[in-house]
Amino acid sequence: MRADAVRNVERILRAARAVYAETGPDAQLEEIAQQAGVTIRTLFRRFPTKADLVRAALEHGIAEVLTPVVERALTDDDPLRGLVTVIEASLALATSEYNLLAAARGAGTLTADASAEFYESMTQLAQRAQDAGLLRADLVPDDLPRIMGMLVSTIWSMPPDSEGWRRYLALVLDGMSPTAGRHLPPALKHDRISPTAHALA
Amino acid sequence: MRADAVRNVERILRAARAVYAETGPDAQLEEIAQQAGVTIRTLFRRFPTKADLVRAALEHGIAEVLTPVVERALTDDDPLRGLVTVIEASLALATSEYNLLAAARGAGTLTADASAEFYESMTQLAQRAQDAGLLRADLVPDDLPRIMGMLVSTIWSMPPDSEGWRRYLALVLDGMSPTAGRHLPPALKHDRISPTAHALA
Numbered sequence: 001m002r003a004d005a006v007r008n009v010e011r012i013l014r015a016a017r018a019v020y021a022e023t024g025p026d027a028q029l030e031e032i033a034q035q036a037g038v039t040i041r042t043l044f045r046r047f048p049t050k051a052d053l054v055r056a057a058l059e060h061g062i063a064e065v066l067t068p069v070v071e072r073a074l075t076d077d078d079p080l081r082g083l084v085t086v087i088e089a090s091l092a093l094a095t096s097e098y099n100l101l102a103a104a105r106g107a108g109t110l111t112a113d114a115s116a117e118f119y120e121s122m123t124q125l126a127q128r129a130q131d132a133g134l135l136r137a138d139l140v141p142d143d144l145p146r147i148m149g150m151l152v153s154t155i156w157s158m159p160p161d162s163e164g165w166r167r168y169l170a171l172v173l174d175g176m177s178p179t180a181g182r183h184l185p186p187a188l189k190h191d192r193i194s195p196t197a198h199a200l201a
Numbered sequence: 202m203r204a205d206a207v208r209n210v211e212r213i214l215r216a217a218r219a220v221y222a223e224t225g226p227d228a229q230l231e232e233i234a235q236q237a238g239v240t241i242r243t244l245f246r247r248f249p250t251k252a253d254l255v256r257a258a259l260e261h262g263i264a265e266v267l268t269p270v271v272e273r274a275l276t277d278d279d280p281l282r283g284l285v286t287v288i289e290a291s292l293a294l295a296t297s298e299y300n301l302l303a304a305a306r307g308a309g310t311l312t313a314d315a316s317a318e319f320y321e322s323m324t325q326l327a328q329r330a331q332d333a334g335l336l337r338a339d340l341v342p343d344d345l346p347r348i349m350g351m352l353v354s355t356i357w358s359m360p361p362d363s364e365g366w367r368r369y370l371a372l373v374l375d376g377m378s379p380t381a382g383r384h385l386p387p388a389l390k391h392d393r394i395s396p397t398a399h400a401l402a
Contacts, residue, residue, distance in 0.1 A: 173383060
């Protein structure tokens, strides 16, 4: 891509995140193009469907907000603290990009390809926390996207940008504790291509 | 409603559940009308939009499958066992009506009005379990639909009709145990009219 094309994409994605945040899950593409200072033709050339734009805007948010947190968390002396920090940052992102996430659910096209790297890092942290006896030993990597999906699901019953998810994170962390007692039934393979998959799941 | 109209509604809803289960979340209304033995006009007179039909079909499933379980659970000597039985029956229903539930998510019109009575019964069981020291004392009624929503969210990453949700139920029950140790941040009021609310949430 030429440098001006790269700049246009960056401006479109930043505008998309801002306009969705302001106006709700039915944000208008014309308004996004206008705020980005590009023509609607340019926007459509880069993002042929609204679903493409929504997915790219979410990935933009993940890259900008989450990636630096994950990198720091991987160097945390306390792997459980690192893991919890990553989960908290993900849920804070999910609430700040609430409308984009709602649009992605509506579009029903979101896959979790973008977050493969994210889950690899989470898996590393979780395994180190297990080795240190800080996390129940019977958790497996396929549990992590489902646990994230469970936590993200709570935000739809709350006002956008609230921190009400913290209560359910505490509850789920208690269930993930090494002293939690129930036998866990087997984990099914996580089907990442589910048409209705959550953004971060 | 006249007796034949009542019969038609019953046949349409039963056909809707069967056709959705067979053909997926994009089931055709013509096929449902045909299987119910009514004209498409009759179907549209009773259910002006697909969202109306999907919601009514889910309510039909709840009334048929869940209500008897809830009534029995309310008389269980062990209120925690009663509560768990109700949660298990709900998740079994959610997986058997997977496609209807997926269609409802897509339609984005589902409210939880239908399940107000359901959550009242769950609240009764949860409070009795708390009184008996079987459930953590800091859970409040608004937690119950969110916990159900979390558990339902896990089914989208699994094949329809699987029982993989049992693993996450065990994990969450460990978090709901009276010996679970974390301080829970405050519970926000559950916003039942969220446009993207889950069927059972």
